[in-house]
Every structure is written in structure tokens, then in C-alpha cells.
Amino acid sequence: MYTGPQTFGEIVEHRAKLRPYDRFIRFLDDELTYGEYHQQGNQVANAALSLGLRKGDSCAVMLPNSREFLITWLGLARIGAIEVPINTGFRGDLLAYILNQARCQSIVIQSDWIERINDLANQLQYLKQVIVVGALPEQKSNLFTWYSFEQLISQASDHRIEASIQANDPSLILFTSGTTGPSKGVVLTHSANFSLAHTACEVMEYKREDRLFTVFPLFHVNARYTTVLVALLVGCDVVMHDRFSASKFWDICRKEGITAFNFMGSMLTILMKQKQQANDDDHSVRKAYGAPTPIEIYEDFKQRFQVEITEVYGSTELGTVAANPAKQFRKGACGKILPIYEVEIHDENNQPCPVGKSGEIVVRPKKPGIMFTDYYGNAEATIKAWQDLWFHTGDTGRLDEDGYLYFIDRKKDVVRRRGENISSYEVERVINDHPQVLEAAIIGVPSELSEEEVLAAVIVKEGEKLSPENLLNFCQSRMAHFAIPRYIRFVKSLPRTPSQRVEKYKLRTEGITDDTWDREQIGFQVKR
Template identity: 40%
Template structure:
């Protein structure tokens, strides 16, 4: 698909496709099918509804929904009026949820009824919200509430405004390390550049069908799955959620040729009992990251599919990638021509081959990386020191220009596809009356990525069972943030300046006295 410059916006793509492809089917969800025109029409109703509420360009619209067509309508409709989409992880609750909605300056929340209880809990704190659009049968006693049905009861008559590819279109929350989660604001052209890179990596065409089972509140499902499906003219099958037991049945039933994987998905699928027809499936390619050589080879051999991998993050896009014709197991690929990169040591000096260094990056394509961390100018400047974006990740490369991920410099964790702020885990743990201080660190998981371990020092004279601390965390945190491992210590190891030496805790890992909630050890 050739996208004209004026259409290099999220909604511009939808409008061009509706004009070019009309009634051709694009989206399948359960027993529903939507054409390009129907997708554009429903997005137009959202746009008209938002303008009816007084929403103007650059206003923030939070969306808290599970995977369903209405999420897409809301996302694209928000784009049509120049507002900024703020996708909210549906597992969040309590102080972190109110922080994200308030910090983003969201004035509208489009809310699925399944998550009403989480919002009801924090309603008094959501002082900036002017409107709550509720989808579903539940009720919310608040004079700001309007039903999604009433909101969509219009003739799609909205007033187009002038929106540039450089204008902000979304705010993606990225894990905090030494502070709260940051809202990375990305422009419209960022989403299109990312989609074009993925289309090139996977060699998509109109003959493909993409299976999208990752949560739409994540950038992966939006930018690396939905947008590539659109601009390549492929079909997209949207699933409620990823299910290992349902995965291959869905793939075969819908004749899907592509799927994006994250986290431990490959390991989970490999753990299933082998079947004689494992290789008899329509998948041509799977796009993702982080597969070690053993899993990479075992998966391809068993399921007869090609894995293509890359390196990226919410702020920067995908500067490194492989393709079906140029892959090396364990490598995240070679440099995409749209970027400049450099690996440096702790003194800022560039390192040579086979030497780990922090990845620094610059874009060569305008408006293809984040604009800022919202309302955090000092964090934006810090990330862009010396006019290079500092990723906080260690990589190394070989003489032929293939790059390999080594480790995270930051204290962020990643568990089963979810980014986790160690700071926010520690805040939740430290709110227990018996806890003096804590440190959250990553422990390698047998499914790939990390498990969360919390090391805890109690207040003098206090006692606390690990199971009771887990129960406390479950009340405050999203399920994926709740630590698997709990280790009680007399005191945390510290530097002379009283900073916790997390590297020592990581090196020691799971000790004999560590509680493992998955094995119910005490």
C-alpha cells in the first residue's frame, strides 16, 4: 500500500483503505466480521461522539478495554479528532491506575464494564476526568457517565481537523526504574514507520492473515500487528486473549499465516504434548524477540514456521531486525537503514565487536521515535543526553553487523510479555505495615524473560509470613506484578551511600530460604 504524505496518520490509513477497499473484509472477531468501510464508519461515530463531548485536538482519551472491535473503533475515532489515545492495562488497579489516568491528563475514559470495580475504587481520585463512556451492562454512579450506546448514537458527522504526521497520537506507558512509569508520547508517523518495518521483516502481502491475540492496550498488538495488517492489505483475526490450548485450533480454522509472539509464548507452546500434525498448520512466519538458539531451532523444526526477530522498545521503534532470508538464531538482527546506532561503555566510549555496550540510537526518518515523556521534561532530557537516545540495554555485535541482546542496564523487569517497574512493586510491598524496605529484582524464568523476586527487610520486632505478603500484593497490584519469590533478610545489601546493591541480590538469586508461591514452599 502506497500511503500519501497527508494520510500518514493512524486515521488517514483507515480512510484511504475504506476508499480503496470498501466492503472487503478486514477484521474477524468471534462470530463478527468487519470490512474496511465498516471499521472507518464505526470510528467516525466515535469521532462524532467525542466532539459532541467537547473533545478537541491534543485532548487525552484513555481506553480501558479487553480485545474487542470497540477498542479499534475507539482508537481510530480518537485519531480522527486529533486526540491522543491513552491505552490502559486492564490489570492495573488502585494507586497505579489512578496515577496513570491522572498523570496523562485524560479527560475521557472509554471503559468496558468488566473493569468498573477497578475504576469505582478510585473514582474520587479521578478529578481531571470529565466523561466516562461505559460499554456494557454494569452501572457506575457518577454524573460523568454516559453509555457507549448513547455515545455512538450519531450520524458520524464530525468536523475534521488539520492533523500532521508529526502530531502526537498515543501515550504508551513504559516501566519506571527509579521512579513511576513514564508516558511515552509517540507521533502518527511513528506508528506507520513501525508498521512498514514489520511488513518488511515478515514480507506481508494481501494473501496473509494475521492472528492478533495480544492485548490491544499494548503497543505490540496495535503497532506491530494491527497497523501492519492494515497497510499490507491483509486480514486480521482478533482473539480475546492468547490461549495455548486454543492457539493452533484458531490458526487452522481461520487459515492464519502470521502471529506476533512475546515473552514465554514460544516456550509455552513447546511444552504442549507433541502431536503428529504439529507441522501441518498454515503459519508462514512468526514475529517476535528473545528466543534463545535452542528454543528458536526446536520451535521451527516442530511447527514448520519461520521465526523473524528484532529489537525495539516503545520509545524508539524497531531499529534492529531480521527477515525470512536473513536470520541468525539468537540475534536480533542488523541495523535498519532508518536509524543510527552506537554501543558505548560506561565512560561513553564506543565499543568494538563482541564487547557489551549500552545501545544508543538516533532516527534518520522524521517523527519515527517518541516525542517526549509526558510531563517529565527532565526524564526526556536524561534519555536524550548527548543527542542520542540511551536505551538502558546492553547489546553486542559481531564483525558482520549482527546484534545480540545481552542484558538490561535498568532495573525494569519483564514477565510473560509484561513490563514491570521494580519501583512500583517495591511501593506496593513497602505499604505493608510490617515492612521496612524492599528491593524487587529479576530472576530468570524457565519460560524465558523474568520472574519477580522481592527481598524484604522488616521493621524491628515485626513478623510477617510470605503468604500474607503475597496476599497484600494481590490486593494492590496487577497479577503479573505480584512477586513469585519472597526472601526475608535482616538488612538489604547497600553501598556506603545507602543505595541498595541490587546486583548482589540478582547474583544470589533464589536461596534455600526463599519462598516460592508457585511451589507453595514456606
């Protein structure tokens, strides 16, 4: 395990000196050794300096998982510039908001998406330079200076940059999803990123012999710090793809010799919904890391695929707060609180709840430098999040007598129906267990009686048929009567973030559509 200076440039240089010709990352059609990574990161650093970027300046990066993204990450880290990774799906007002909010004076962007910058040219207050990976456009705004990424790199020196970069220096600004308001820019230091990576290494017991697989994007904390940085810490290598394919997943793992993968959202459920094969356990994968773990499929997943599951609880701001390692796994829990954090459950008056009672999960660190410093340029949001010197997660949960943390739901995803608080997560778990269901998402929609009603957006497995009545009959013996959905909407897909989380705000915006089934109109009776 690497124990040197906790900055990204230092750890890459350390690995490059030890094993310059060993493979570090394999993409779909490209590979990068430790030595190449170190050298090309230096080239990006020198190119960035030639354009006037300096320590503390912010530079946006809008690229797919690729060599160019990795070496840009490293090059910016080497000079102390603050990287602003941007979701490749963003465009329009949201893209303009992020570039302005983070005061980005430069952006490195794939040529396919240049029109998004041209369209916003008059709205961008700070952007001066556009560095294009791929062909430069014929039509481009004269408000910016345009550069070819490839040309800059080919002309740049690969000598080492002598910059004073400290572990507590800001490394990047990651913007949250912004589903309840404007996206917030989470400022993370090198030490916070290393804390998250060290925790993943410890709970997963990663070794140099491991080969990690990720399908998550490099503009997300998961791929960056629980896969790429983890691999640098232990000296193993990574296979990185652009997206999750359930039908090809295990074939990829077999071909690449994968020993561990990360999961998020509904990945485990979707893998379990695939048609059973005789060789489901014929692969080298030994363990998986992520959240959440549906307890209904936990044992079956382990037995079918012979993979041990470790669940964690955390956020972009905090890193990992609680861990439920495979060897001490407690079904239904997120795990025990890590020694580096203190956690309480608070009620609506910000008072601690007794053991077993649910409320908001609030957190504070026991060590310096392990979590975010602030929301960039947003003092009001930072102060609000730190009420009474506790970081308020916006999640509801509870603690048991043994100190295990249980996640219930995001506060904004709890459905309030006729005086009852309904966990969308718990309802989804039941519906997802139906043999004809591929996946479901639960939201609250306005009720004519005030508060909300429960709507289930459901994807039926390919080739299967399912009636709303059949689904609700399945629910009757498995959940409280007041939690049974009033509305059922069958959909072909669910809107998702790149980390595979369902974008429920989009479902709420659509609301009750013309094709939504209403059990009260049909006269379906719910048993009490």
C-alpha cells in the first residue's frame, strides 16, 4: 500500500518509477501503462502552463472515459489547477450555470459536444479557452480561443513540473445532481479523495493481484476514487468501460480476468434478472463494492454468481461514512460507522433520536481533511448544511443497539400519504422482487386530498406480461396497505444519471400521464 505524499501527482510518479511498463488502465480499445500515464500527464501539465493556467484556476473537463480524460486529470493536478468534471449529458442552462458558478476559464471537451459551447457563448462569463479533443470545428465562436488537444500535447515537454501541491489543496469541484435546487459544487481536497480511496482499500482488502472493473464515468466520484485511485494505492490495474451492459457483463469479466467490480443503483437487481446460465459462476470475480444491496436478492446473488458483497454508505461530500464488509455483513444495514466519523440521528427539531427511531442522518469528522471543504461560491448552502456543527445529509435512517446504520430514504424521496411517511426505497424493493419486473421507481404525486399518492413507474422484463392488478396483489402481503401504489405506469426505461441512479425529479415532472393506471378509478380494493 502506498504511504507517500497524499497528492495525485505524487502517487502516479511513485508507481511510474516502480513499474513503468506495467499496464494501469485498459479501455475498450486502448491501454495505458504507469509510465505512459506519468509522461503524458506531464505533457498536459506543461501545455496547461503554456496557456496561462496556474494553481487555483478552475478548468472544466467534459470527456468520455478515455486516455485523454485520465491524463488531463493528472496534468491539472500536477500544476494545482482545480478540475471541474462535467457530466457529458449536460447542455443548455445547466451547463452554463456550472461553468459560470465554478468560474471556469478553460474547458477540455470532446469535439462531438462543441456545439453546446457555441450555443452558450454569450452566457459564459469566465470561459476564455476551449481545448478540443478530436477535430476542431469549422464554425466556432470568436469569443473564445480554440486549441487542438492533440496538437498541444505533441508540442509540450514531458519534464516534471516542480509545483508545491499540498494534500489540503483543493483538487476538484464536483457538482451534485441538483434535484431539489441549483446544483452545488462540492470542493474536495487531495486528502479527502485519498481518505475515500484508503477506506475502499481497507474494507475490500484489495491487493496488487486484483483487477478492478468499472462502468462508471470519470466525472463521478465512484470511478475516480474507489477504482482509479484505489488501483494506484495498491498497485493493481483497472478495466474501464463507458456504460453498463447486463447481457455482456459476465462475459467481459471472464475475458478480462476481473476480480472485483463496483456497483451502484440497481445493477445487482438487473444482473439477477438476466436469464440464468449454466456458467453464471464461471469467472474470476470474487467481490463487489457499492450500494444499495437489496436484501431480497442478497443470498441468491452470492450463491448464483459466487461473489461476496460489501455495502457502504456515504456521499460526494463525505466519502464513505459506514461500511458493511462481506465478512461481517448484516442484511438490511449499511454497516457500522467508520472510526473517522461520528454519526447521530436527529429529529425535525435537530435533537438526537433514541436508538431505533428514524430521523435525519447527520455526520461530523473526527479527523481533519477527510471530507469536502465547502460548496464553491455558495456560503449560504454550506452554512445550511452545517447546522449545529453537524453535516446534514438529507437522508433518513436509524441506528440499532449494535451501532449499525440503516438507510431508509432520501428525505425528498419519502412519500407523505394521509399522515404516513412511506419509504420509496422499501416499496421499490418489494416491486423489484416480482418475477416479471425488471425494475421500478417510486415517486409521490399530488393528491386531491392533500399530501401525496404513490406512483410506481415499472419496467417489465422483455417478453413478459404483467397487469397492474397482478402487481398490486403481489404487494398486498408484502407491505403496509397505505404504501401500496395507487398509480401504476408501465415504462420502457427510467431516466438515469451516469451512476445509474434514477432521476426521480424527471418522473415527478411528468407526473400522472395519460397512460397511468389508477386503482381507484378501476375500483381495486386494498386489503387492510
